Amino acid sequence: MRQVAEFLVRLALAEDIGPGDITTKGAIPASLKARAVIRAKEAGIIAGLPVAKAVFASLDKKIRFVPKIKDGAPVKPGTIVAELSGPARGILTGERTALNFLQHLSGIATLTNRYVKKLRSAKSRAIILDTRKTIPGLRQLEKYAVRLGGAANHRLGLHDAFLIKDNHIKLAGGITPAIQAIKKEYRLKKGPEVEVKNLAEAREAIAAGASRLLLDNMDIKILRQAVKLCRRAKVASEASGGINLGNLRAVATSGADYISIGALTHSAPALDINLKII
Known part of the structure; x- marks a missing residue:
């Protein structure tokens, strides 16, 4: 740094x-x-x-x-x-x-x-993560500041962790083809993280071998069900999308392993x- x-x-x-x-x-x-x-x-x-x-x-x-x-x-x-x-x-x-x-x-x-303290007050074991929503050029410094605030870093860039997002899925022809292509290209035994928006996508990603699901913009009821699917499959879960200090406690009750929050860097x-x- x-x-x-x-x-x-x-x-x-x-x-x-x-x-x-x-x-x-x-x-x-x-x-x-x-x-x-x-x-x-x-x-x-x-x-x-x-x-x-x-x-x-x-x-x-x-x-x-x-x-x-x-x-x-x-x-x-x-x-x-x-x-x-x-x-x-x-x-x-x-x-x-x-x-x-x-x-x-x-x-x-x-x-x-503030987010970390609120999460602790809810007695949640979830880990708060940042995102790549940073000012261009300042990412390393901003992620350093996130760590000083008590949270953890998600991937630093496109090079250090896999994350199949919605546009990857669309261009690859679906969740399963996208996962299969990455596993084949890099000879992975463990699948990548995959962004999913509903329970059907969550089930497909788990079946295709995803190691972690990014549960994007789900309401609390669906989020809880998705987390249960992940737990049964021993797949890590990450709640993301629209999370703020007002709804953080409710999101934490879902039992997600991680909670990623873009606002940490783009709205501080x-x-x-x-x-x-x-």
């Missing part, structure tokens, strides 16, 4: 600075030193401190960035997250880029933690964090 973060930091700084930070260069002497604090303005879970540190290190190695808490730690309004000291120009130029990363990733970790509001010169 470090290499990805460093690349993204360089890209973000190039986007923001362009040919130069004209305001800072004009108003702030190159020799001026400064101290600053990064402070949380609302409660949440902090994520992205190493990325924020990399922002300032990329601008000026003389800037000292000292985290006051660990990544993944809870904060309340007023908590000092990090302290900085060094060349004032570098601190000002890197301020917005560092905060953009921190606020976005902390927002993901915070929202994820930024956590309010600022940087102030002291």
Whole structure:
């Protein structure tokens, strides 16, 4: 993840600075030193401190960035997250880029933690998963934030896990042909995960050798029946589609092994964090 973060930091700084930070260069002497604090303005879970540190290190190695808490730690309004000291120009130029990363990733970790806590309160053993619904280029960082929030990662991309979805099924000629084709192509003994939308599709996928079913957008009654089918067949079950904090408890009562939630990354509001010169 470090290499990805460093690349993204360089890209973000190039986007923001362009040919130069004209305001800072004009108003702030190159020799001026400064101290600053990064402070949380609302409660949440902090994520992205190493990325924020990399922002300032990329601008000026003389800037000292000292985290006051660990990544993944809870904060309340007023908590000092990090302290900085060094060349004032570098601190000002890197301020917005560092905060953009921190606020976005902390927002993901915070929202994820809310889902995890709600699931625990329901005494469910299900594991909350993220999805591939991420901002292009930021997936590794966003999935890192999900882990800090207490959930787990689904596949990182198209390369590390099979998942037959509705369009695969349509083009392959059905659920069974799609499963058979993948098993043949990769010489698999264990079948892939398959997205299903009803009980008939669930039965077909199980019969064809699927190892896990993604139970997509099912109402609670059908979802419970589908989970029972999976349990009898010793196939893992994953509830997905339209899941939010309002219906999470009901979904958890289905007994699904996993609950995947796209909102963790595509709808997390930024956590309010600022940087102030002291």
